[in-house]
Amino acid sequence: xxxxxxxxxxxxxxxxxxxxxxxxxxxxxxxxxxxxxxxxxxxxxxxxxxxxxxxxxxxxxxxxxxxxxxxxxxxxxxxxxxxxxxxxxxxxxxxxxxxxxxxxxxxxxxxxxxxxxxxxxxxxxxxxxxxxxxxxxxxxxxxxxxxxxxxxxxxxxxxxxxxxxxxxxxxxxxxxxxxxxxxxxxxxxxxxxxxxxxxxxxxxxxxxxxxxxxxxxxxxxxxxxxxxxxxxxxxxxxxxxxxxxxxxxxxxxxxxxxxxxxxxxxxxxxxxxxxxxxxxxxxxxxxxxxxxxxxxxxxxxxxxxxxxxxxxxxxxxxxxxxxxxxxxxxxxxxxxxxxxxxxxxxxxxxxxxxxxxxxxxxxxxxxxxxxxxxxxxxxxxxxxxxxxxxxxxxxxxxxxxxxxxxxxxxxxxxxxxxxxxxxxxxxxxxxxxxxxxxxxxxxxxxxxxxxxxxxxxxxxxxxxxxxxxxxxxxxxxxxxxxxxxxxxxxxxxxxxxxxxxxxxxxxxxxxxxxxxxxxxxxxxxxxxxxxxxxxxxxxxxxxxxxxxxxxxxxxxxxxxxxxxxxxxxxxxxxxxxxxxxxxxxxxxxxxxxxxxxxxxxxxxxxxxxxxxxxxxxxxxxxxxxxxxxxxxxxxxxxxxxxxxxxxxxxxxxxxxxxxxxxxxxxxxxxxxxxxxxxxxxxxxxxxxxxxxxxxxxxxxxxxxxxxxxxxxxxxxxxxxxxxxxxxxxxxxxxxxxxxxxxxxxxxxxxxxxxxxxxxxxxxxxxxxxxxxxxxxxxxxxxxxxxxxxxxxxxxxxxxxxxxxx
Numbered sequence: 001x002x003x004x005x006x007x008x009x010x011x012x013x014x015x016x017x018x019x020x021x022x023x024x025x026x027x028x029x030x031x032x033x034x035x036x037x038x039x040x041x042x043x044x045x046x047x048x049x050x051x052x053x054x055x056x057x058x059x060x061x062x063x064x065x066x067x068x069x070x071x072x073x074x075x076x077x078x079x080x081x082x083x084x085x086x087x088x089x090x091x092x093x094x095x096x097x098x099x100x101x102x103x104x105x106x107x108x109x110x111x112x113x114x115x116x117x118x119x120x121x122x123x124x125x126x127x128x129x130x131x132x133x134x135x136x137x138x139x140x141x142x143x144x145x146x147x148x149x150x151x152x153x154x155x156x157x158x159x160x161x162x163x164x165x166x167x168x169x170x171x172x173x174x175x176x177x178x179x180x181x182x183x184x185x186x187x188x189x190x191x192x193x194x195x196x197x198x199x200x201x202x203x204x205x206x207x208x209x210x211x212x213x214x215x216x217x218x219x220x221x222x223x224x225x226x227x228x229x230x231x232x233x234x235x236x237x238x239x240x241x242x243x244x245x246x247x248x249x250x251x252x253x254x255x256x257x258x259x260x261x262x263x264x265x266x267x268x269x270x271x272x273x274x275x276x277x278x279x280x281x282x283x284x285x286x287x288x289x290x291x292x293x294x295x296x297x298x299x300x301x302x303x304x305x306x307x308x309x310x311x312x313x314x315x316x317x318x319x320x321x322x323x324x325x326x327x328x329x330x331x332x333x334x335x336x337x338x339x340x341x342x343x344x345x346x347x348x349x350x351x352x353x354x355x356x357x358x359x360x361x362x363x364x365x366x367x368x369x370x371x372x373x374x375x376x377x378x379x380x381x382x383x384x385x386x387x388x389x390x391x392x393x394x395x396x397x398x399x400x401x402x403x404x405x406x407x408x409x410x411x412x413x414x415x416x417x418x419x420x421x422x423x424x425x426x427x428x429x430x431x432x433x434x435x436x437x438x439x440x441x442x443x444x445x446x447x448x449x450x451x452x453x454x455x456x457x458x459x460x461x462x463x464x465x466x467x468x469x470x471x472x473x474x475x476x477x478x479x480x481x482x483x484x485x486x487x488x489x490x491x492x493x494x495x496x497x498x499x500x501x502x503x504x505x506x507x508x509x510x511x512x513x514x515x516x517x518x519x520x521x522x523x524x525x526x527x528x529x530x531x532x533x534x535x536x537x538x539x540x541x542x543x544x545x546x547x548x549x550x551x552x553x554x555x556x557x558x559x560x561x562x563x564x565x566x567x568x569x570x571x572x573x574x575x576x577x578x579x580x581x582x583x584x585x586x587x588x589x590x591x592x593x594x595x596x597x598x599x600x601x602x603x604x605x606x607x608x609x610x611x612x613x614x615x616x617x618x619x620x621x622x623x624x625x626x627x628x629x630x631x632x633x634x635x636x637x638x639x640x641x642x643x644x645x646x647x648x649x650x651x652x653x654x655x656x657x658x659x660x661x662x663x664x665x666x667x668x669x670x671x672x673x674x675x676x677x678x679x680x681x682x683x684x685x686x687x688x689x690x691x692x693x694x695x696x697x698x699x700x701x702x703x704x705x706x707x708x709x710x711x712x713x714x715x716x717x718x719x720x721x722x723x724x725x726x727x728x729x730x731x732x733x734x735x736x737x738x739x740x741x742x743x744x745x746x747x748x749x750x751x752x753x754x755x756x757x758x759x760x761x762x763x764x765x766x767x768x769x770x771x772x773x774x775x776x777x778x779x780x781x782x783x784x785x786x787x788x789x790x791x792x793x794x795x796x797x798x799x800x801x802x803x804x805x
Contacts, residue, residue, distance in 0.1 A: 006031035008039050009154075010057035014557050016536075023048075034061035038154050047112050054105035060555075061154030065546065067340035067387075072144040072151075075159065077324050080313050081143070084159040088135055091121050094143060096132040098125055099156035110155060117141065117149050131160055176290050179228040183283040186224035190217050190276040214266040217275035225259045229282045250433045251285060254460035261453060272454060277777070281461060284785050314345045317389055327395075334392045338383045347378050347394040354568055356384035356547065368548055370569050385547060386568060433463045440768050451770065458767040461777040463760055475748045475792040479741050482796045488727055488734040495724040497749065498708050499742035504688040505637055505735070506680065506702075509648035509658055511695030512712055513634075513732075514624045518552050521605060521625070526598045527617035534618040537561070538610050541572045541583045549608060552622055571608075580613040589616070631662045633732035638663070640736070643688070647676055647702070676702035693727070693735065710735065741795070748795055752788045759784045 006013045006029065013019065013029035021028050021036055023043060030036040038061050042050055064072070074080055085094045101107060107125045114123035114134070119141025125132045136146060150157040193213045229252075236252035239245055255278055262273035314327045317335040327345040330336060335351060338344055344357075356368035359381045368384055371377055377390060379399035396402065440459050444452035480490050490496055507513050523531050535553075540561035542550035550572075561581065564574035571584015573592065582589045589609045590597050598616050600607060605623030609616065634644050646659045646667040655669035668679060680702050683690050692706035703709030703723055711723035712730055727734060763780055766772050772780065 004029060006035050006060075007051075008035035008058055009060045011035075011060055011555065012557065016557075016559060031060065034063055034154065037061070038152070041113075041152060042109065045113060045116055047109055050105050050109040053108060054103050056102035058102060058106065059100045059154055061151075064148070064151055065340070069148070070339060071341060072147050074144075074313075074324065075147065076142050076144050077313075079324055079326065085143070091119075091135050091137045092143075094134045094136075095160040096134055096147075096150075096157045097160040098130050098132050098150070099158075100154060101125070101130050106155070109153065110150065113153055114146070114149065117146055120146065132157070176286070179231070180283070180286045180290050183224050183228040183279060183286050186220050186228070187276070187279040187283040189220045190279045193217050193220075193276070211266075214262075214273050214275075217273060218263055218266050221259060221262070221275040221278050224279050224282050225255060228286060229255050229278075232282075232285070245431055245434070250437075250460055250463070251281075253434070253437075254457065255282060257453075257460070258457055261457070272451075274457065277457075277461065280779070281781070284781065287785075315339070330392055330395045332392050332395065335389055336392060338388045338390060340383055340385050340387065342383050344377055344379050344381045344383065344390070345395070346390065346392045347376070347399045348390040348392045350375050350377060351389045351391050353386055353388040355386040355388055356569075358382040358384065358548070385545075385566070433460070436463070436768075444770070449770070454773060455767065455770045458772045458777040459764065461781055462763040462767040462772060475745050475752060475795060478748075478792045478795040479745045483734075483738055483741055486734050486737055487731060488725060488738045490725045490738075495708055496738075496742045496745045498724075499691065499739055500746040501689045502642065502691045502708060502739060502742075504643045504645065504683055505691045505693065506645045506647050506683070506706065507664070508692075508694035509646060509650055509655055510624060512693055513630045513646065513658060513662060514626050516624065516695060516712075518548060518606070518622045519625055520552050521621045521623050524601075524619040524621070525617070526619060527612070527615045529617050531618070533559075534610055537576060537581055537617070538583055538608075538620060540576065541574050541581060541610075544574075545572060549606070549622065552620075581610065581617075582613075583608060583610045585609070626658060626661055627730065627732060629731055629733045633735060634662045634664055636733065636736045637739075640739070642739075645683075647671055647679055647692075649673070649676070673701045677705045680705040691735075693732075694723075745795060748792055752791055755787060755791070756784065 004013050005011065007021075007023075008030060011031040013031045015031065019030040019033060019036055021030065021039060023039070028039065030039065038058075042048060081092075081094075085092050087093075098110070101110075110125055110132075111123055114120050119137045119139075121135040121137060123132065123134050134146065136143070147157045193216060232248050232252045232255060235248035239249050258274040258278045258281075262275050262278070264270070265273050313324050314330050315322050315337045316325050316330065317337050322337060330346055336346060336348075340355070350371055350373050352373060354370070354372045357371050357377060358368050359378065371388070376393075377388075378401065379395075380401040394400075437456055437460050441452050441456040444455050449455070479496050483490065483496075510516050523534060525531050525534060527534075529537075536557055536559040539553040539556040539558035541564060542553040543558055544550075544561075544564040545566055559576055561574040561576045564572055566572055567584065567588060570588030570591075571582060573580060573582045575581075580592075582592045586597065586600065586607060586609050589611045593611050593613055593616070595611070595615050598619070600619070605621055608620040608622060610618045610620065637644055644664050644666075646655060646662075646664045648655045648667075648669050649671050650669055655667050659665075659667035671679065680690060680692065684705075684707075690706040691708040691710060692703045693710045693712070694703050695712040703711070708725065709723045710725045710727055712727050725738070759780075763772065763777075767777055
């Protein structure tokens with residue numbers, strides 16, 4: 001960090017005049033007053049250890065606007081708190097999502113800072129999930145005051161509500177882990193008792209001692225069968241009732257028969273018990289399924305997936321009065337007030353107010369749209385800088401956003417042909433096994449064999465499709481772990497398996513092939529001041545606005561401009577020295593100066609003009625630019641023989657231009673979510689195997705309609721949650737790596753399936769001939785599974801670097 005870097009956040013500290021603070025006898029420079037204020041807070045609380053402990057620089061703090069403070073104050077309303085606050089002993093507990101954490105020192109700072117706040121009983125942050133648990137005394141502090149204290153340090157905090165999908169994944173993961181642990185302990189204990197007897201390590205055991213071993217084994221195996229193996233029995237019962245056989249049916253029969261026969265022999269007397277086989281069998285089957293559950297649990301992207309687009313409360317206007325009500329109580333004809341920064345919970349028409357709306361959740365358009373009274377607005381849009389009063393036309397399930405989600409659910413509920421074929425094959429396989437087992441028993445019983453039951457049990461265990469069931473999930477999990485390290489995260493078990501057949505990749509434009517945000521393309525100086533001065537003046541004016549256009553200038557050195565006024569829908573004006581300056585759309589600037597307008601050049605982006613009261617100074621050209629590796633990724637896909645297509649809902653003339661820049665021949669613009677789905681369906685009807693890469697809610701139906709859907713890491717949480725995979729780091733080249741890994745995964749899956757088939761074909765006649773006792777059948781099945789797992793793990797170690805060109 002150089003002396004001209006901000007001591008707190010590391011950004012350039014080159015403001016005019018410089019912002020400094022004396023700390024421990026040294027002069028520290030800061031990029032803004034916010035960083036200086038945070039540093040003073042940390043120093044006054046004696047938490048300066050943060051600067052020694054941290055491994056990453058902090059983020060630049062941002063001062064809360066009046067509207068943001070109002071939204072935080074609303075969180076004190078009991079109706080709002082119902083969703084994320086629960087009473088605990090001594091106070092109230094809130095689950096929060098913390099933003100801006102860069103390293104472990106941030107958590108140390110937050111926890112120590114919050115412990116000094118009045119009313120806080122406890123505050124802890126989970127580094128992995130960046131979720132916090134706050135317990136406070138409601139009579140000593142308001143929740144909003146505590147959240148503001150977090151914002152004072154430069155971090156953000158908002159209510160966290162886990163969604164149903166996350167809760168289900170957590171419960172499934174926790175339950176499976178406990179079942180696996182019980183089965184593992186049972187297997188270990190029963191094998192300790194069984195091995196000495198099998199291999200005669202202990203000779204001369206009395207019948208009483210053998211009986212004791214059996215009773216103890218029964219005690220150990222009972223919780224394994226009743227608890228750990230419970231899902232197998234429930235699934236088998238369901239399958240038999242619905243006449244749709246799966247692999248759980250022979251598994252449940254083998255476990256149930258072996259346990260009951262062993263219990264009978266323990267109580268009534270007999271030759272053989274199979275408790276160790278039952279425990280081992282259950283443990284290895286659960287291990288395979290746990291691997292699959294673990295992959296889905298880790299891949300489950302959550303974080304208020306629906307809350308960002310479906311607000312839980314709304315502000316209803318009645319005359320001069322306002323009241324906060326649950327969003328589901330809003331009716332057609334009501335008037336609701338949408339404050340700056342809030343998400344619309346309804347579809348309706350603006351009655352009063354004028355503002356810009358970010359409608360990217362619905363249209364994919366990255367530029368905010370100005371909306372005035374009489375315009376129609378939709379749920380899921382985010383209000384910009386001014387409050388709006390909207391008359392409700394549609395609410396709840398009737399909104400356009402809900403319609404998009406219904407399309408998504410309908411498409412996802414349709415099973416692909418491959419899945420239907422796999423179901424049929426599994427049903428036939430299980431049916432053959434269930435017919436074969438009683439035939440073997442009848443044959444040996446008619447032959448007068450005393451061990452007919454043992455042989456039948458061995459056949460059931462040997463033919464148990466454990467290796468077959470592990471063949472696919474273990475390979476996919478191994479490949480998933482590898483790809484996760486590279487930033488490509490499959491969130492569905494079928495994703496990698498299905499990607500090997502992809503021959504067409506369809507890209508969304510905004511936020512996928514492009515950055516999804518405005519950036520400064522160039523500065524065209526037309527007046528007497530140089531480019532650097534113009535940029536500083538622009539930054540000095542725009543620092544007083546939170547408009548997306550203004551953010552382009554926020555991280556630049558700024559001149560100190562006074563008396564800044566925000567002119568809605570036009571731009572900003574302010575005073576620097578003894579002159580007035582204006583920045584904004586050309587028509588707005590032209591209204592305030594007498595100099596004749598300079599000519600504009602034709603281009604696809606947006607022009608922002610800067611002028612003094614006497615002359616035009618500069619034109620700033622803003623546009624959304626392609627990602628750095630977009631052209632390289634498109635070329636790599638085309639070189640691999642994969643067809644690429646650009647499909648966008650963008651209404652600007654940008655679509656064709658981006659396609660030409662990246663070398664994509666086919667480009668379709670102005671497509672609604674429904675039209676995107678129609679394009680995908682047409683490609684599928686031509687026999688194409690399609691991957692859709694998108695960013696935004698408007699891509700969800702088409703993403704679900706594709707064979708594989710990939711969401712960008714910057715996409716909305718809901719998009720990530722429903723996608724088959726997420727490109728966490730936004731590097732499009734990882735798509736090429738993922739497709740290559742999927743082909744290697746298919747190869748490993750085929751090897752695993754071939755091995756499982758060879759094992760069953762060889763082991764089945766040996767078991768049917770009475771040459772394999774049940775305990776050996778369980779070991780053989782386990783070894784077969786182990787071979788499959790070890791082969792799959794090779795996927796995680798193979799490294800074939802993507803050609804970076």
